[in-house]
Amino acid sequence: MNAPSTMKPFRHVGTRPVRPDGVDKVTGKALYSTDFKAPGMLWGAILRSPHPHARILSIDTKKAEALAGVKAVATGRDLPTLESLVMHVGEGASDIVDVSHNCLALDKVLYEGHAVAAVAAASPEIAREALGLITVEYEELAFVLGLEEALAEGAPVLHDTVFTKGVDPKPDRPSNAAMRVEMGGGDVEGALASAAATVTGRYTLEPVHQGYIEPHACVASWNGDGQAQIWTSSQGHFAVRALTASVLAIPQADIRVTPLEIGGGFGGKTTVYLEPVAMVLSKKSGRPVRLAMTREEVFRATGPAPGAVIDVRLGAAADGTLVAADVEFLYHSGAYTANDAGAGVSSAIGHYRIPNSRVVGIEVLCNRPAAKAYRAPGAPQVNFAVESAMDELAGKLGIDPLELRLKNAAIEGDPQTTGLPWGRIGYVECLEAAKAHPHWSAPLGPNQGRGIAGGYWGNYGGPSTVNVSVAEDGTVTVATGSPDIGGSRASMAIMAAEVLDIPYEQVRAVVADTASIGVSMVTGGSRTTFATGMATVQAAEEVKRLLCERAARMWGVISDQVEWRSGEVICLDGEKQGQAMSAAAIAGRSFHSGGPIAAVAALSAKGWLPGFGVHICDTEVDPETGHVKIVRYTAVQDVGIAIHPDYVEGQIQGGAAQGIGWALNEAYIYGKDGKLDNAGFLDYRMPVASDLPMIEAVIVEVPNPSHPYGVKGVGEVPIVPPLAAVANAIHAAAGVRLKDLPMAPDRVYAALHPEG
Amino acid sequence: MSKIRVSTTVNGDAAEFLCEPTSSLLDVLRDTMGLTGSKEGCGSGDCGACTVVLDGEMVCSCLVLAPEAEGRTIATIEGVAEGSVLHPVQQKFLEHAALQCGFCTPGFIVAAKALLDRNPDPTESEVRYWLAGNLCRCTGYDKIVRAVMAAAAELRQERTPA
Amino acid sequence: MPSTAYHAPGTVEDAVALLAADPTARPLGGGTDLIVQMRAGRLSPGAVIDLKRIGGMSGVHRAGDAFAIGAATPCTALKADAALSAAWPGVVEAANLIGSVQVRNRATMAGNLCNASPAADSVPALVAAGAVCVIAGPSGQREVPVEAIPVSPGKTSLAPGEFVVEIRFPPKPAGGGDAYLRSTPRTEMDIAVVGAGVSIVLDGEGICTAARIALGAVGPTVVLVEDAAAALVGSKLDDDALAAMSQAVQAASNPIDDKRGTVSYRKAMAGVLARRAVLIAASRAGAKA
Ligand SMILES: Cc1cc2nc3c(=O)[nH]c(=O)nc-3n(C[C@H](O)[C@H](O)[C@H](O)COP(=O)(O)OP(=O)(O)OC[C@H]3O[C@@H](n4cnc5c(N)ncnc54)[C@H](O)[C@@H]3O)c2cc1C
Numbered sequence A: 001m002n003a004p005s006t007m008k009p010f011r012h013v014g015t016r017p018v019r020p021d022g023v024d025k026v027t028g029k030a031l032y033s034t035d036f037k038a039p040g041m042l043w044g045a046i047l048r049s050p051h052p053h054a055r056i057l058s059i060d061t062k063k064a065e066a067l068a069g070v071k072a073v074a075t076g077r078d079l080p081t082l083e084s085l086v087m088h089v090g091e092g093a094s095d096i097v098d099v100s101h102n103c104l105a106l107d108k109v110l111y112e113g114h115a116v117a118a119v120a121a122a123s124p125e126i127a128r129e130a131l132g133l134i135t136v137e138y139e140e141l142a143f144v145l146g147l148e149e150a151l152a153e154g155a156p157v158l159h160d161t162v163f164t165k166g167v168d169p170k171p172d173r174p175s176n177a178a179m180r181v182e183m184g185g186g187d188v189e190g191a192l193a194s195a196a197a198t199v200t201g202r203y204t205l206e207p208v209h210q211g212y213i214e215p216h217a218c219v220a221s222w223n224g225d226g227q228a229q230i231w232t233s234s235q236g237h238f239a240v241r242a243l244t245a246s247v248l249a250i251p252q253a254d255i256r257v258t259p260l261e262i263g264g265g266f267g268g269k270t271t272v273y274l275e276p277v278a279m280v281l282s283k284k285s286g287r288p289v290r291l292a293m294t295r296e297e298v299f300r301a302t303g304p305a306p307g308a309v310i311d312v313r314l315g316a317a318a319d320g321t322l323v324a325a326d327v328e329f330l331y332h333s334g335a336y337t338a339n340d341a342g343a344g345v346s347s348a349i350g351h352y353r354i355p356n357s358r359v360v361g362i363e364v365l366c367n368r369p370a371a372k373a374y375r376a377p378g379a380p381q382v383n384f385a386v387e388s389a390m391d392e393l394a395g396k397l398g399i400d401p402l403e404l405r406l407k408n409a410a411i412e413g414d415p416q417t418t419g420l421p422w423g424r425i426g427y428v429e430c431l432e433a434a435k436a437h438p439h440w441s442a443p444l445g446p447n448q449g450r451g452i453a454g455g456y457w458g459n460y461g462g463p464s465t466v467n468v469s470v471a472e473d474g475t476v477t478v479a480t481g482s483p484d485i486g487g488s489r490a491s492m493a494i495m496a497a498e499v500l501d502i503p504y505e506q507v508r509a510v511v512a513d514t515a516s517i518g519v520s521m522v523t524g525g526s527r528t529t530f531a532t533g534m535a536t537v538q539a540a541e542e543v544k545r546l547l548c549e550r551a552a553r554m555w556g557v558i559s560d561q562v563e564w565r566s567g568e569v570i571c572l573d574g575e576k577q578g579q580a581m582s583a584a585a586i587a588g589r590s591f592h593s594g595g596p597i598a599a600v601a602a603l604s605a606k607g608w609l610p611g612f613g614v615h616i617c618d619t620e621v622d623p624e625t626g627h628v629k630i631v632r633y634t635a636v637q638d639v640g641i642a643i644h645p646d647y648v649e650g651q652i653q654g655g656a657a658q659g660i661g662w663a664l665n666e667a668y669i670y671g672k673d674g675k676l677d678n679a680g681f682l683d684y685r686m687p688v689a690s691d692l693p694m695i696e697a698v699i700v701e702v703p704n705p706s707h708p709y710g711v712k713g714v715g716e717v718p719i720v721p722p723l724a725a726v727a728n729a730i731h732a733a734a735g736v737r738l739k740d741l742p743m744a745p746d747r748v749y750a751a752l753h754p755e756g
Numbered sequence B: 001m002s003k004i005r006v007s008t009t010v011n012g013d014a015a016e017f018l019c020e021p022t023s024s025l026l027d028v029l030r031d032t033m034g035l036t037g038s039k040e041g042c043g044s045g046d047c048g049a050c051t052v053v054l055d056g057e058m059v060c061s062c063l064v065l066a067p068e069a070e071g072r073t074i075a076t077i078e079g080v081a082e083g084s085v086l087h088p089v090q091q092k093f094l095e096h097a098a099l100q101c102g103f104c105t106p107g108f109i110v111a112a113k114a115l116l117d118r119n120p121d122p123t124e125s126e127v128r129y130w131l132a133g134n135l136c137r138c139t140g141y142d143k144i145v146r147a148v149m150a151a152a153a154e155l156r157q158e159r160t161p162a
Numbered sequence C: 001m002p003s004t005a006y007h008a009p010g011t012v013e014d015a016v017a018l019l020a021a022d023p024t025a026r027p028l029g030g031g032t033d034l035i036v037q038m039r040a041g042r043l044s045p046g047a048v049i050d051l052k053r054i055g056g057m058s059g060v061h062r063a064g065d066a067f068a069i070g071a072a073t074p075c076t077a078l079k080a081d082a083a084l085s086a087a088w089p090g091v092v093e094a095a096n097l098i099g100s101v102q103v104r105n106r107a108t109m110a111g112n113l114c115n116a117s118p119a120a121d122s123v124p125a126l127v128a129a130g131a132v133c134v135i136a137g138p139s140g141q142r143e144v145p146v147e148a149i150p151v152s153p154g155k156t157s158l159a160p161g162e163f164v165v166e167i168r169f170p171p172k173p174a175g176g177g178d179a180y181l182r183s184t185p186r187t188e189m190d191i192a193v194v195g196a197g198v199s200i201v202l203d204g205e206g207i208c209t210a211a212r213i214a215l216g217a218v219g220p221t222v223v224l225v226e227d228a229a230a231a232l233v234g235s236k237l238d239d240d241a242l243a244a245m246s247q248a249v250q251a252a253s254n255p256i257d258d259k260r261g262t263v264s265y266r267k268a269m270a271g272v273l274a275r276r277a278v279l280i281a282a283s284r285a286g287a288k289a
């Protein structure tokens, strides 16, 4: 049983029932983005820039418009001119002007693949043919891809409106440094100077893609009366509504967004690329329009996670006590100001008690697609550097790497990098669980080595709305505004069934459209089970209260004289004492006792707590070829309480696999011409089934006291530790420390054979 | 462009369609026949989300020209369950939570069934290599591999006379 | 946009006529290269000529101890043929490294060869085996060694109207063994950074009497390294002979830096893989010697 000692044993929480949407998904019936068709629908296509940086001199669409079957053509001129406005609707903040220009470029294209025009036609073939008839005159501009190059004197500046945020006084010149974030305190240099052991290193990473298997797609239908419908797959249909309405400068309530099933997002589907464009095409043509990206477009034009250059210095006393950390990093922001530096700074060193620290993060604009959130956005990059350096420090001090981490691990009350104290966190518990796990002490074969790394993510709460309603037969529907990417319908049904103490099968959970439920933030940041779960519990509690009230009314007693017990109302007093009334009996007569029974909880969830994880990785390195095989992998994580352990394990395993891919082979590869060279799954090498072993997920439960069922959140943490866990394991296996990702065979070989 | 008339068998039923000479079988299944269970993740043979069985062999339907299907037999995800009785592979995917977003799932189920149809007792390594043409970004494959192994065990039991 | 026609002729003659009628027409084997290239807009042939409905074009044929493989035979069908797998395990393995099971159920070795990618996996193995292509064309049939087909990346020596109908193998020599190894970052679903195909013959004493060593992805076309073979012939595959062979292989490698690998890594791997492949081939030769 997963119940924490402080809570009563659960009936449903911690069980593993089949998800309510499961059968649809194993039979092919579930509707994903391109499975939906609207009557009379047109097919759209987008023309993209072949240049990494260029001024648009003119766009001639006449020939395309004249092609038979073409019903509409749109360019950036068809989007309204907007005032700068920073919106916090997706994962992180974005300026609505940037969102608009990213949907359709206006004066400049900022990366290869930047959208410049769109068409809608009677067939996909005609739409593609029409793209070929659009003539765009470009003036090519110098471009910049690298982080340090973009900051160098004389580098082409992407936006003359960007003056580094977070710098006082405001710089007098625009630059590619979009934002600077600094945290820390104490005397870093002094502490490093007097430390018994120090390590210094520079680490680099290339941008990587979220790699969801379903490409972006939507259908939009915008009527002459101004009202519109959008069917799309996203991590948040309310974010789609808010962003689309803002880009088009129309009222949000005029757009109804229906969420289709989503084929993965990982942070990458928290913004709009297509919806505003499909809307414009629909308005112009008077027909519903589908826009769908190809895989190549997904790679060229949607958010990768930033690459990075990270400098780290750590210092420790002879007994291993950390005394100072100095971390400074540059993150790719891509074409527009992104958000990862702040999260990177607060996710860098907070898992350790370090009295003197300085962490600086800088967002760097460059001619790459605009960086987007990817699972624990901003954390894995800097964690790779810090946790590699910790390993090196352990080596220098002659201390076991797990013990060094345990010695310095932050506990409740210790200050975070922000200075605020940590709440009830579980890093120590994870390290202890890793130490006790048989994997940590298992024997290794030849050319094998074991690495460990720890990491964390802040998690989140935020706004969610849930409607719990009782049908006349007593069965329950939970409607949320949170797209289900990995089993959240099941978790919501479990929580509602837990509150009501009724069978899981009597509760069904659905994801409602923007017109049918109140605003809910995106499914992202590991917030859904926490925040939407909290709303579910609150609404279910209210339903329970209503059921009690109605039963009391029907029995003619006051509410205090009834109690909810085992899914029924029991009369405690008077002549009906001892009688029970089921939800079915109450709801069946509800029309006569005060109306239907339903409750809405609309809340902004507070009290979230971060999650911590510790990963153990065994690698085998072929000394002659540099090939790295992952032979065993264990991921330990504090999740608060696991509502549905299968999906908790699934999140941990999936995140670890993505992290392993990032560590070993995934990378955006650009040519000298500034164009992406590997815009497909064959050369953007995500792990396939035969690349991985089983990934053992070990759930640690240190409950969150602020959540009714102790939830902390799961999804982000598991991608944080793998990068360093793999690097540390390679070091243990082959004696070489790789500081540049990916650690592909040629890189490992070069490290093993420095003579060439 | 003159369209081509093609006669095939899809999930046991005779089917006829008109298509462009270079339409993919996937496009025809999804857009012409309304069988949207097969997914398009790449359109270039790299992800396996479009896996169907063509004359007994699993292929990426995005890399089959629709006219090639003339006279051939096609089996898609829509035909894996018998009525509303799930195939053991489908059942085990549910029981083992082998899907998160579920987008890759139809391709995996068609591929896994194709494996178990010819090899009732695969090793973990055989399962992993057989499924290497199917990308899943959500699960890390762990629960998928376990579900396939469990389905194999169940099928072996079903086939063993009591 | 010029549209592409689809034809599925039933005879070699019809296929030749269709190909000869339109110089932009392309034979269609499994389509795992052709369709990808058409979708990406890199190629828009006037017609695709599906070879799979031509009688006898699919399947492994055997005449005595010589094998012939129809041009439209998918790679997985090679594995299913026990006799071929026993005689030329290196070739069968090479063909079954291509892509995934789904891809191999369609992909053919003839397509792998005629796509003329320097990284094609089955080609070094075929060259090492000494296989030849039977080509049909407007002026009848001709035979050329496999290595004569690719002339540069994406280009073949086939004349308009010509296509490969069959790949023929010499009789398997007594004491012969072959092997193919490649280097890829992933275990499956990847394109060779380097490939090495080896075929050797050992006499009763374990002395190498003949060898063919061919490399993929280290030059614009497959490279048959005669110096490497010479380093092995006459030896018992001792360390010195193997080192000399590896050196010859590295010297013959003239790769490029690209997204799939660097020059220095490719050269180094060519040497390593060729040595490992020789040892596997030797164990196979020894097993049957
Ligand atoms: C996901 C994926 C993974 C891949 N992985 C690999 C890999 O690991 N290794 C590898 O080597 N390749 C790989 N490939 C490439 C491809 O699968 C192989 O090259 C395959 O062998 C091509 O065979 P095919 O029958 O499909 O050729 P097709 O696509 O039908 O034809 C390829 C070319 O050859 C021509 N052609 C075909 N048959 C003949 C003939 N009989 N005579 C003359 N010309 C002909 C065609 O016109 C075309 O130009 C991969 C492809 C995909 C999609």
Ligand code: FES
Pocket: B039, B040, B041, B042, B043, B044, B045, B046, B047, B048, B049, B050, B051, B060, B061, B062, B063
């Ligand atoms: S869509 Fe066919 S393999 Fe990806």
Ligand code: FES
Pocket: A213, A263, A264, B098, B099, B100, B101, B102, B103, B104, B105, B135, B136, B137, B138, B139
């Ligand atoms: S479950 Fe999402 S890709 Fe596999």
